[in-house]
Amino acid sequence: MPLDPAVARRLKRDPDGLVCAVVQQHDTRDVLMVGWMDDEALHRTLTSGRVTFWSRSRQEYWRKGDTSGHAQLVHAVALDCDGDALVVTVDQVGAACHTGDRTCFDAGALPVTAVAVAGEGDR
């Protein structure tokens, strides 16, 4: 059983047939990580209760948590306005990042040298 054609028609895939999937914790709204999905990975994510990605480095399906135990339990999946990105809302078991950090973004803050306040961004 492949991906629902009504869903497949709405996807705007990159040249490798992938869409970007942003994974977010359902209650804290923390952004946990980013991965990639093809039609089959999305189908598995929508129908199995567990998040599955396509691994670009290993060229294989990767169900989050199968080796680490750090599964992602699906709450909801939304497609963005132009069909090329997903937000997958989950309950994350343990750490989302392979480094052991809760999210992939915990250790990567970059220096922001100017911070705009509300209203100034339009100028």
Ligand SMILES: [Zn+2]
């Ligand atoms: Zn990571």
